[in-house]
Amino acid sequence: MADLKRLVGMMQELDDQLVTCMRCGMCQAVCPLFAQTGREADVARGKLALLDGLTHEMLKDPLGVNERLNRCLLCGTCEANCPSGVKVLDIFLKARAIMTGYLGLPPAQKAIFRGLLANPKLFNTLLGIGAKFQGLFTKPVDDMLGSSCARFNSPLIGDRHFKRLAARPFHKIVAKLDEPRQQGGRKVAFFVGCVLDKVFPEVAEAALVALKRNGVAVFLPENQACCGIPAISGGDVKTFEKLIAQNLEVFAGGDFDHLLTACATCTSTIRKVWKSMARKPELAEAVARLADKTMDVSQYLVDVVGVKPAALKAGAPSVTYHDPCHLKNSLGITAQPRTVIAAAGYALKEMTDAGTCCGCGGSFNLKHYELSKTIGGRKADNVVASGAGLVATSCPACMLQLTDMLSQKGAKIPVKHVLQLYASGA
Amino acid sequence: MTTKALSKEFEAIVGAENVLTQESDLHSYAYDAAVLPSQSPAIAVRPTTREALGKVVKLCNDNALPLTIRGAGTNLSGGTIPKAGGVVALTGALDKILEINEADLYAVVEPGVVTAKFAAEVAKLGLFYPPDPGSQAVSTLGGNVAENAGGLRGLKYGVTKDYVMGLSFFDVNGELIKTGSRTVKCVTGYNLAGLMVASEGTLGVFDTITLKLVPPPKAAKAMMAVFDSVIAACEAVAAIIAAKIVPATLEFLDNFTIRTVENFRHAGLPVEAEALLLIEVDGHPAMVEEDAAKVEAICKEHKAKSVRVAKDAAERNAVWQARRDALPALARVRPTTVLEDATVPRSKIPAMMAILEEIAKKYQLTIGTFGHAGDGNLHPTILTDKRDTHEWERVEKAIDEIFERALALGGTLSGEHGIGMAKSKYLVQETSRGTIAFSRKMKKAIDPKNILNPDKIIGAEGKNG
Numbered sequence: 001m002a003d004l005k006r007l008v009g010m011m012q013e014l015d016d017q018l019v020t021c022m023r024c025g026m027c028q029a030v031c032p033l034f035a036q037t038g039r040e041a042d043v044a045r046g047k048l049a050l051l052d053g054l055t056h057e058m059l060k061d062p063l064g065v066n067e068r069l070n071r072c073l074l075c076g077t078c079e080a081n082c083p084s085g086v087k088v089l090d091i092f093l094k095a096r097a098i099m100t101g102y103l104g105l106p107p108a109q110k111a112i113f114r115g116l117l118a119n120p121k122l123f124n125t126l127l128g129i130g131a132k133f134q135g136l137f138t139k140p141v142d143d144m145l146g147s148s149c150a151r152f153n154s155p156l157i158g159d160r161h162f163k164r165l166a167a168r169p170f171h172k173i174v175a176k177l178d179e180p181r182q183q184g185g186r187k188v189a190f191f192v193g194c195v196l197d198k199v200f201p202e203v204a205e206a207a208l209v210a211l212k213r214n215g216v217a218v219f220l221p222e223n224q225a226c227c228g229i230p231a232i233s234g235g236d237v238k239t240f241e242k243l244i245a246q247n248l249e250v251f252a253g254g255d256f257d258h259l260l261t262a263c264a265t266c267t268s269t270i271r272k273v274w275k276s277m278a279r280k281p282e283l284a285e286a287v288a289r290l291a292d293k294t295m296d297v298s299q300y301l302v303d304v305v306g307v308k309p310a311a312l313k314a315g316a317p318s319v320t321y322h323d324p325c326h327l328k329n330s331l332g333i334t335a336q337p338r339t340v341i342a343a344a345g346y347a348l349k350e351m352t353d354a355g356t357c358c359g360c361g362g363s364f365n366l367k368h369y370e371l372s373k374t375i376g377g378r379k380a381d382n383v384v385a386s387g388a389g390l391v392a393t394s395c396p397a398c399m400l401q402l403t404d405m406l407s408q409k410g411a412k413i414p415v416k417h418v419l420q421l422y423a424s425g426a
Numbered sequence: 427m428t429t430k431a432l433s434k435e436f437e438a439i440v441g442a443e444n445v446l447t448q449e450s451d452l453h454s455y456a457y458d459a460a461v462l463p464s465q466s467p468a469i470a471v472r473p474t475t476r477e478a479l480g481k482v483v484k485l486c487n488d489n490a491l492p493l494t495i496r497g498a499g500t501n502l503s504g505g506t507i508p509k510a511g512g513v514v515a516l517t518g519a520l521d522k523i524l525e526i527n528e529a530d531l532y533a534v535v536e537p538g539v540v541t542a543k544f545a546a547e548v549a550k551l552g553l554f555y556p557p558d559p560g561s562q563a564v565s566t567l568g569g570n571v572a573e574n575a576g577g578l579r580g581l582k583y584g585v586t587k588d589y590v591m592g593l594s595f596f597d598v599n600g601e602l603i604k605t606g607s608r609t610v611k612c613v614t615g616y617n618l619a620g621l622m623v624a625s626e627g628t629l630g631v632f633d634t635i636t637l638k639l640v641p642p643p644k645a646a647k648a649m650m651a652v653f654d655s656v657i658a659a660c661e662a663v664a665a666i667i668a669a670k671i672v673p674a675t676l677e678f679l680d681n682f683t684i685r686t687v688e689n690f691r692h693a694g695l696p697v698e699a700e701a702l703l704l705i706e707v708d709g710h711p712a713m714v715e716e717d718a719a720k721v722e723a724i725c726k727e728h729k730a731k732s733v734r735v736a737k738d739a740a741e742r743n744a745v746w747q748a749r750r751d752a753l754p755a756l757a758r759v760r761p762t763t764v765l766e767d768a769t770v771p772r773s774k775i776p777a778m779m780a781i782l783e784e785i786a787k788k789y790q791l792t793i794g795t796f797g798h799a800g801d802g803n804l805h806p807t808i809l810t811d812k813r814d815t816h817e818w819e820r821v822e823k824a825i826d827e828i829f830e831r832a833l834a835l836g837g838t839l840s841g842e843h844g845i846g847m848a849k850s851k852y853l854v855q856e857t858s859r860g861t862i863a864f865s866r867k868m869k870k871a872i873d874p875k876n877i878l879n880p881d882k883i884i885g886a887e888g889k890n891g
């Protein structure tokens with residue numbers, strides 16, 4: 001291990017942000033992890049204090065701090081409710097990057113991030129093989145897929161009721177699109193994202209149906225890369241910047257008003273994390289331009305296109321909505337997906353704590369699966385208790401977790417993306 | 427005994443998973459919400475039963491280990507910062523509501539129950555637990571009792587001490603001591619429960635707490651009155667009380683706070699106003715109507731520029747949002763937020779406000795003040811950066827002067843945040859050397875090895891008079 005002084009030096013850049021935490025402890029009220037463990041090192045205040053302790057040379061064990069820093073769902077609930085406006089997630093991601101820069105990337109992650117994630121074509125080919133031989137290759141495929149999105153960045157374990165890889169990924173169904181703008185009409189670019197592409201191609205298809213119905217032309221370039229969140233959650237700035245550069249390049253040629261995604265995590269990553277973490281000056285300007293144009297599809301349909309709730313018919317099927325952390329906490333988006341549900345002709349039945357994290361897990365590893373399961377189990381109980389016939393959400397990572405948790409409880413409640421409801425109608 | 431041997435003994439009591447000895451875990455129990463240097467304990471334990479808590483206390487005493495009990499760690503006076511080499515015991519796992527008695531209007535709780543959760547459970551049964559500190563979403567009832575926490579409703583409903591009917595607590599030998607009862611009247615023995623309130627973990631460790639409940643008010647009405655001067659606002663407060671109306675809440679925001687909140691929320695607050703009063707009357711619906719009309723008239727008589735009475739729940743919420751926003755808005759202005767709570771007699775608020783303005787000028791500091799106008803409990807909030815050593819020196823001098831001047835006005839060091847370590851050096855100014863000597867003798871008799879949260883309130887031996 002390199003000497004501690006070097007780490008302390010690297011941590012200094014966080015000091016201006018760390019000092020804004022007033023240690024009020026109010027984050028204890030909302031942190032889903034703390035609710036389970038009651039451990040101060042699991043809540044934002046504790047983690048910030050540990051980072052502060054390292055920065056001010058009160059602590060000598062960076063590995064201990066790093067371990068606790070990584071025990072976090074990165075759900076942002078603490079930040080959304082912090083009275084002092086501490087940029088908790090920004091601090092955590094920067095700290096992870098610093099820690100990784102200092103401790104080095106663990107070999108397994110290095111192989112996955114640098115070898116696969118950063119090479120979309122190879123990644124796709126391998127996953128394609130995996131999809132064909134599911135069962136045979138489950139373990140390595142799970143490992144790869146597990147790291148394709150920070151929200152389930154874990155080597156998945158045996159008893160997990162895991163949604164299988166799609167037989168045909170989305171990029172095999174629709175390789176690319178560049179529809180002409182109708183006279184004076186709207187045009188958007190669509191960012192697919194790994195989980196939609198490889199697990200839920202039907203959601204990406206639903207998004208296209210929804211846009212078509214509203215006369216919105218679509219630009220969908222091929223060779224899109226991962227949004228980068230798994231890499232940056234693992235502190236791998238190098239891979240992260242490489243992925244951004246690839247995405248900037250494929251979207252550069254297009255003519256579009258907004259960049260849309262149907263994945264809450266991709267939306268918040270591109271909109272917020274790209275800007276704060278991609279620090280290469282040559283990237284900054286292009287990143288800012290694309291990030292500011294990025295929106296969730298429901299948000300676009302309601303705020304830009306003006307989709308309105310439909311009149312509720314008697315006997316309309318009921319659905320309950322789970323707020324993905326990356327829409328609610330990171331971007332403050334809660335109303336628009338509900339409007340889209342109403343526009344689809346469904347009756348919304350709110351569950352208790354619709355806005356609490358599903359426990360999907362961020363970079364939670366195997367060790368924390370039990371915790372993730374307890375948090376997710378409560379979510380599943382709330383879904384069941386709502387009495388709704390369906391649960392809808394706006395993030396494919398949440399869809400995976402909800403499917404797993406509901407099926408473990410033996411609840412036969414289908415999990416859908418809001419756009420699937422809208423595309424097919426009630 | 428070595429730390430290793432000791433942790434084995436603690437493990438035998440609370441289980442290995444509830445004994446923390448790693449540097450990173452210990453450092454997360456080294457602070458609370460006070461702006462003070464951190465100090466890690468040598469061991470942190472998290473008992474999951476009350477019996478285990480009692481055994482932890484005894485083990486500490488047998489080994490002369492300093493013991494600091496920690497609830498949510500939200501106190502603002504350093505009450506949960508442990509001593510070097512000491513033990514921190516967490517009450518978070520002792521979070522059961524043992525009984526809510528609707529016939530006799532009381533509840534019995536474990537000390538780690540979160541205040542707001544308790545209030546919500548009580549409300550489900552149609553009853554009311556009024557003390558509502560700003561930290562209630564996380565603070566524990568044990569911490570509330572040990573700090574005698576107040577809140578917005580203090581003026582009419584009193585503070586935590588007014589709801590403590592009885593307690594059981596562990597003495598240093600882990601012996602259970604019982605005091606008070608489940609009856610409204612009780613004169614059995616010394617009023618030890620009274621002694622334990624605000625004792626900040628220095629005299630005993632709470633095992634269970636018996637709390638009084640009351641029926642909730644049937645109606646409430648909130649309003650916001652805008653004033654051109656602090657004096658006019660304070661005269662209005664005095665006139666409201668003189669008219670024999672006791673509002674449930676009577677809160678004050680100064681001009682700096684109003685501007686900061688408006689900047690933060692953009693809710694249309696009058697940024698020119700020198701003072702805002704946020705008032706809520708509650709009780710029987712007919713009386714509420716009558717009181718609200720009277721309060722409105724009184725404010726107008728006392729030169730309120732405008733009085734807005736909330737017509738519905740949304741408007742009522744808007745009134746209280748302004749108050750809830752005070753701390754969050756102020757906290758964002760500068761890196762470090764020092765929240766004080768010097769308290770003066772109600773009639774002295776204008777004088778205290780003038781003093782605060784003078785102090786802010788003298789030490790070139792930014793101070794926003796809000797607080798409980800009804801009971802004189804002000805929260806002058808110093809916005810600073812503790813890393814700026816020159817400015818920090820001025821902050822410390824300003825705090826010294828705030829206390830000195832508040833005392834000179836017949837006030838008190840702390841209305842609700844406690845003494846802890848932050849204010850122990852001022853204690854002699856408000857009380858006397860004799861008081862401190864008496865307190866020390868009492869502490870010594872109860873805790874001969876000085877293990878229970880040493881140095882809090884009365885300071886370390888040899889210091890503080």
Ligand SMILES: Cc1cc2nc3c(=O)[nH]c(=O)nc-3n(C[C@H](O)[C@H](O)[C@H](O)COP(=O)(O)OP(=O)(O)OC[C@H]3O[C@@H](n4cnc5c(N)ncnc54)[C@H](O)[C@@H]3O)c2cc1C
Pocket residue numbers: 023024025026458459494495496497498499500501502505506517537558559560561564565566567568569570571572573574575576577578625626627628630631632633753842843844879
């Ligand atoms: C944002 C914010 C707003 C606040 N607003 C208010 C307010 O409006 N009014 C107010 O009065 N205070 C307020 N406070 C201060 C603080 O929240 C209160 O003092 C609260 O009562 C502390 O509760 P806690 O559970 O955090 O206790 P802790 O901070 O954990 O402990 C406080 C003291 O209690 C002792 N203690 C805890 N449990 C036990 C036990 N079982 N036996 C013996 N001793 C014990 C501890 O040793 C310590 O000395 C506020 C604080 C913050 C950060």
Ligand code: SF4
Pocket residue numbers: 020021022023024025026027028044045048078081082083084085086088
């Ligand atoms: S709520 Fe914000 S300011 Fe308060 S302790 Fe948590 S992170 Fe720090």
Ligand code: SF4
Pocket residue numbers: 030031032033034042043044071072073074075076077078079088
């Ligand atoms: S991001 Fe979520 S899990 Fe992590 S500290 Fe904040 S609230 Fe807790």
